[in-house]
Amino acid sequence: MIIRKAEFITSAADALTEIDSPQFVMCGRSNVGKSSFINMLANNSKLAKTSKDPGRTRLINYFSFNGGEFTLVDLPGYGYARVSDAEKQKWAGMIEGYLNHSENLVAAFVLLDIRHPATKDDLMMINYLYASAKPFVLIATKADKLSKSQIANQKRALAQSLKVGEADIIAVSSLTRYGKEAVLDKIESLLALQK
């Protein structure tokens, strides 16, 4: 699949049912690289706002790819200790609200930092997706931080702990674009299943 065009649609606090193109949503801890991942796929480092400080994305942001062929949805991260309980509740509400009300969700991308084991929050997210029968794809981010053999080891460790096959985890680097083609192939095949 070739990305010809990627544009920001809008920000909202809830699922927008009027956006009727097939959607993929980014789930993951604050700072794991959700917004950077969208930018990698878009070939545009300025499309989604990123930051070295966790907690950058505070609303649900919608991005249209290839003139509506599909939509990527950027969510606020979870698990960020340094925000108020009220803010945490608000973000959790947005994440849950999106997942419960999105009518055109094809699959969730669950992003995990390739250097670390999945957190309790990650497991909660994965269990939630599993229990609500929503398809998900596991993405191991920041692969540029590791050597090739370390990437293989970490993928194996994550796969074991999450009880999935190693082939079910795609390692990516938004910095080097490693893994980009594998992700686009995945998107293409998931879209083909919809038809």
Ligand SMILES: Nc1nc2c(ncn2[C@@H]2O[C@H](COP(=O)(O)OP(=O)(O)OP(=O)(O)O)[C@@H](O)[C@H]2O)c(=O)[nH]1
């Ligand atoms: N080395 C490296 N750094 C990355 C990669 N992806 C993201 N980062 C860095 O990680 C930090 C967080 O990236 P974001 O894309 O803003 O993360 P996020 O998950 O959207 O964060 P929130 O919006 O706060 O939930 C930034 O400093 C990015 O430059 C990657 O593949 N490699």
Ligand SMILES: [Mg+2]
């Ligand atoms: Mg973000």
